[in-house]
Amino acid sequence: MKSESNYGTINIPQPGQESPKKIEYIFENNNALFPENIEIYKFKTPYYESLQQIERLKNYFNIKNTTTKEDKDKILILSEKKVIEIDKNNGYFSYINNEKLYNNKIYKNIPTDSEAxxxxxxxxIETKLFSGRFQSVSVTAQKAENEAGETVVMAKDVWFYPVVNGRPIYGISRIIVTIGNKGEIEAVCKYYRDFEFYKKEKLKSLEKAVQEIKEGRASSNIPPEATKAHIKKSFLGYWEDPEQQYLIPVYVFQGETAINNKIEKFDIFTPAIENVELVLNKNIDEEYFSTQKD
Incomplete structure (x- = not known):
């Protein structure tokens, strides 16, 4: 069903677990100051820009003698073991060197996190994919067993997350570069669209956002057994999913709850402006919850 809201829908994942049936929200250190208005951004048409970026990728990775397959949604560019896939709807794309990625038959000399x-x-920067908005960076290791049965690091994934006006962008928005043997780039995933200022909107009051949380009109990963949720931090961020036309501001609440004497951390997201239809989608990858952690 198509939304009649000015800014359409915002799809935020809701973990498959049940929500707590009865829970008390306790707000601690609730001294955060919020502006009266907040900037709204509109995504640029990304497809043609992505085609230019793909040409730079082909030159960088020396991809020649390609075969192209295309349907209404995607373009596949194939060259031996190298594959580039472009989503025509939003400009997201990925590059994979299948000969090198996940190959545990060769010894890999993997760079340190800082080198990666x-x-x-x-x-x-060389392929003009870098933006000054990428101010949050993290590194994770891909591990596998080698032929000797030893668990070794096969590659390092470098995650670049965008920030706008000092506020993190959650959801799918990121670029991931996979660094393998001797610093060779084995894969690239660009799940980021450029955007431009659209207008300012009045910020939904914090009191109304809190009430929506209590009414279940928010996305959270609070364990179902929880009876008390201690909100330690509240701030503004943005959310991007592949179908949005606008970068939507959200309230972000982070806190802790005790389950069997063990502290569990959680996040809560809810739209920070009116005229947005929130869709709690249980089919979206839950890793979107874990982006840009402090």
Whole structure:
């Protein structure tokens, strides 16, 4: 069903677990100051820009003698073991070197985290994929068993998350560069669209956002057994999913709850402006919850 809201729908994942049936929200250190209005951004038409970026990728990785397959939604560019896939609807794309990625038959000399970040950033700058908005960076290790049965690091994933006006962007928005043997780039995933200022909107009051949380009109990963949720921090961010036309501001609440004497952390997201239809989608990858952690 198509939304009649001015800004359409915002799809935020709701974990498959049940929500707590009865829970008390306790707000601690509730001294955060929020503006009266907040900036709204509109995504640019990304498809043609992505095609230019793909040409730079082909040159960088020396991809020649390609075969192209295309349907109404995607473009596949194939060259031996190298594959580039472009989503025509939003401009997201990925590059994978299938000969190198996940290959546990060869010994891999993997860079340190700081070296991997330097290599990935240099690559993004050279291919004009880097934006000054990428101010949040993290590194994770891909591990597997080698032929000797030892668990070894096979690659480093460098995650670049955008920030706008000091506020993190949650959801799918990121670029991931996979660094393998001797610093070689084995994969790139661009799930980021550029955007431009659209207008300012009045911020939904914090009191109304809190009431919506209590009424279940928010996305949270609070364990179902929880009876008390201690909100430690509240701030503004933005949310991007593939179908949005606008970058939507959200209230972000982070806190803790005790389950069997063990502290569990949680996040809560709810739209920070009116005229947005919130869709709690249980089919979206829950890793969107874990982006841009403090």
């Amino acid at each position: 970040i330097e290599i990935a950033k240099k690559f993004l």
